[in-house]
Amino acid sequence: MPSWALKLSALFITLFVLAGSFDYARDHVKNANAPLQPPVADRPAASAAPPTPTPGITIPPLLTTRPGQRPPTTTPGARLTLAPGVQSATLPPLTFTHTS
Amino acid sequence: MDPQLAVWLVARATGVAAYIALCLSILSGIALRTSVLDFLAKNRALRSLHDFMTWVWIPLGALHVTALLLDRTARITPLDVVVPFQVSYAPTAIGLGTLSFDLVVIITLTSWLRRRMDDRVWRWIHRSSYLVFVTMFVHALLSGTDFSSPFISSISWSAALGIGLLAASRIVFGRLPE
Numbered sequence: 001m002p003s004w005a006l007k008l009s010a011l012f013i014t015l016f017v018l019a020g021s022f023d024y025a026r027d028h029v030k031n032a033n034a035p036l037q038p039p040v041a042d043r044p045a046a047s048a049a050p051p052t053p054t055p056g057i058t059i060p061p062l063l064t065t066r067p068g069q070r071p072p073t074t075t076p077g078a079r080l081t082l083a084p085g086v087q088s089a090t091l092p093p094l095t096f097t098h099t100s
Numbered sequence: 101m102d103p104q105l106a107v108w109l110v111a112r113a114t115g116v117a118a119y120i121a122l123c124l125s126i127l128s129g130i131a132l133r134t135s136v137l138d139f140l141a142k143n144r145a146l147r148s149l150h151d152f153m154t155w156v157w158i159p160l161g162a163l164h165v166t167a168l169l170l171d172r173t174a175r176i177t178p179l180d181v182v183v184p185f186q187v188s189y190a191p192t193a194i195g196l197g198t199l200s201f202d203l204v205v206i207i208t209l210t211s212w213l214r215r216r217m218d219d220r221v222w223r224w225i226h227r228s229s230y231l232v233f234v235t236m237f238v239h240a241l242l243s244g245t246d247f248s249s250p251f252i253s254s255i256s257w258s259a260a261l262g263i264g265l266l267a268a269s270r271i272v273f274g275r276l277p278e
Contacts, residue, residue: 001145002141003141003148006128006140006141006146006149007148007149007152010149010152014120014121014124014156017116018113019113020251021112021116021117021246021251022110022112024246024252025109025112025113025245026109029105029108029109031245031246034245035193035242035245035247036189036193036194036242036243038174038175038189038190
């Protein structure tokens, strides 16, 4: 095989791998099985205990039933259950209850 | 496309491509001293390929490092490119990449300065290409985001197997006379 054919083949293989891996990375932007998972942001308080999920928060009914109106079919006071992976934030709440 | 996403994709793709280009360079280098690729080409053509591949992996490796420097998530500093085992979250996995980068730069520079160097010293430096491949492969294995994919994994392992076979044949059959 001549030299130019070897070079061309090697260049083609490299470009094929480059294009293929770019295409694969574009289709799989996030890989949960990736060995490295660098921290996205610095933790505000490394010594603080991690927040625990609060399952079973009971939300009071927001809708009231008018006289003569049929009650809603959904159970009032539905329970909001956080998934195991969801954690409550340690930041102060964004809402407040008092009015000015 | 988001610039950070583009940088991340370029870093991943060029990492794999630079690995393959370096594998081809090492393969052609080992083939120069063995007879296993005689059916494919003469030594002059293999030597020409070996020299040519340097100009293929240099831009790919430079792009890989530059993209990682620009990537905010990877948090690679210019010092981490030169000094191995400094990164806080994965010192070994990334440090092996730095080590292979440092070694390959030394090997390339000494190859360009070969005529001005003692031949025995140059040979020993050039033999560290085997170490470069091992560190680069382990770096890819420990830190490669796409190494778990069948496409990337099959290419990487095939290249490693090819180099392993040629290296073993050189050890078993020895070195051809110049």
